[in-house]
Amino acid sequence: LKVTKAKLAENRVALVEAARSLIQERGFAGAGVADICKAAGLTEGAFYGHFANKAALAAEACRNSQTRLRALIEATDNDFGAVIDGYLGASHVDDIADGCPMAAYTAEVRRQEPDVQKTFLEGFEEVVRLVQAALPRTRPGSASHRRALFLVSAMVGSLAMARAAAGTTPELAEEILSSAREFLKDLGRLKHSA
């Protein structure tokens, strides 16, 4: 049964949103087309009217994830301490479906289609730029870019490890987070040369 143009667009958004959160929660391999369609309130047949295949949806979902993450970081308005506290806060450990896609599936990206890899990396580089901009001013040069590259990688790794620990040893998860906050804030404050 045909639906309104508005409803059509709405359905597409619902598919991407459902895919985004289910992929972050269960990984690309673990998020099935049937589950995604059910979450979006559609049947599987309808899905292939919107996307050529699962991989095309995955690329779109990844783009959506990275855009949302960027918005979250931009909301802290260039305050590096706020970025760290937000990213490495206890609530981000539990909120996997709506949290950082990099902490959710960095290791899985190399097994996805080139489109997903490219989108994922562009998102990473954008976050690096935002973090670099939030660092204390230094003379222009590549040094603080390299610093931001490390800071973001370390943030992602710390959150991912805290999540792995949370199920078995919540107190270890909290110690991983608080240690990361401490050392990352120090690294953000340190004066550095060109």
Added chain:
Amino acid sequence: LKVTKAKLAENRVALVEAARSLIQERGFAGAGVADICKAAGLTEGAFYGHFANKAALAAEACRNSQTRLRALIEATDNDFGAVIDGYLGASHVDDIADGCPMAAYTAEVRRQEPDVQKTFLEGFEEVVRLVQAALPRTRPGSASHRRALFLVSAMVGSLAMARAAAGTTPELAEEILSSAREFLKDLGRLKHSA
């Protein structure tokens, strides 16, 4: 057909080794029982004489992975710089099947059985202890443990991100690695208080 006791033990080892490398390469979900058995030179039926199910093998494979990683770090003999150069070297980006299990599947661990989670975390904590021991001497206390907790999380995150970048942008992968080496070595050298 029955086989020698020696061959029986050999077959079990082959299953665990095949599982270890295939799980690191493709993830827990992506490494199938049939693939693992084929790599071990056995049929699927034989598998269930050795293990109750796939999850039991996964736990054993994870233990094996963590043991191998520990051996690699111990081989550097308490030299933190050597640990960093070995872990964050270009060859570790490509050698996924025989590399660090944490960089390979940290995000997937929370979806595995408690046994796998526990084994994974024990391996992580052991690596943290080894890294802590490799850091320059400080007065006894928990500060350098927290430092090691962060260092290992950052190492894992940096390697995982470099691997995600390697397929699309190899030069970015190398920059992630070299930045991580630079800042992590600094963090290892810095004097720190109790």
Added chain:
DNA sequence: TGTACATCAGTGAACGCGCGTTCACTGATGTAC
């Protein structure tokens, strides 16, 4: 503005395939005499 109909978004059942797991059977091992 009102009616007639072509368009097309969505339905739901079916497809082939690979998954983890089971089981009746095989035949070499290794023990008992």
Added chain:
DNA sequence: TGTACATCAGTGAACGCGCGTTCACTGATGTAC
């Protein structure tokens, strides 16, 4: 030491199930007159 046989590791085909994908059909939309 040599033979007879119970044990049991491994085989290979089959199981049910869920996967991604396809397709004939439905019926509301929105256009043409």
